[in-house]
Amino acid sequence: GEDVEQSLFLSVREGDSSVINCTYTDSSSTYLYWYKQEPGAGLQLLTYIFSNMDMKQDQRLTVLLNKKDKHLSLRIADTQTGDSAIYFCAETPDDKIIFGKGTRLHILP
């Protein structure tokens, strides 16, 4: 079935790296996305990766894609308090977009 899985919570110390993991289901997805939602706000596109790529780096963000295992991860280097938010991964089977339930990233001082 269509189900994007993410762990619900992650706590990381400020300055450390955060790694948020996601498992998706549909290998036909052309794009896989990471979105960020801050409290009281809509979702903000963080980054995306094409399905024919293994890795994409964008400043502090690194996306890794393992198509064999249908596993997507988002690494945030040097995590800051402003990174505190909910992070959603999403796959794009057919003409739809399916979101995970989101991982709440909590930053410890």
Place this chain on the structure above:
Amino acid sequence: DSGVTQTPKHLITATGQRVTLRCSPRSGDLSVYWYQQSLDQGLQFLIHYYNGEERAKGNILERFSAQQFPDLHSELNLSSLELGDSALYFCASSAGDLGAQYFGPGTRLLVL
């Protein structure tokens, strides 16, 4: 600011009523998507319109309907409202048929 606008920001209504939520996509974007976000269900895709035509349907109830107008703005109509319809409703837009989506700030609906 994503460039996607939604009105109203907040809406309080009673069970059995009907409401209309409005979305204006980013300038130049042809696709509009509607989502419902609730605490227990997470973010649920409802429907996608591209240049005025319905493209894909997700978990949209029969009591809900949407349309995209020639000027590309979209409306989501929710009728016979139930308590469980209380949620945040997001609209998103993208340039093409499927691509990176830009989300509006959402409409918070409370059904009493």
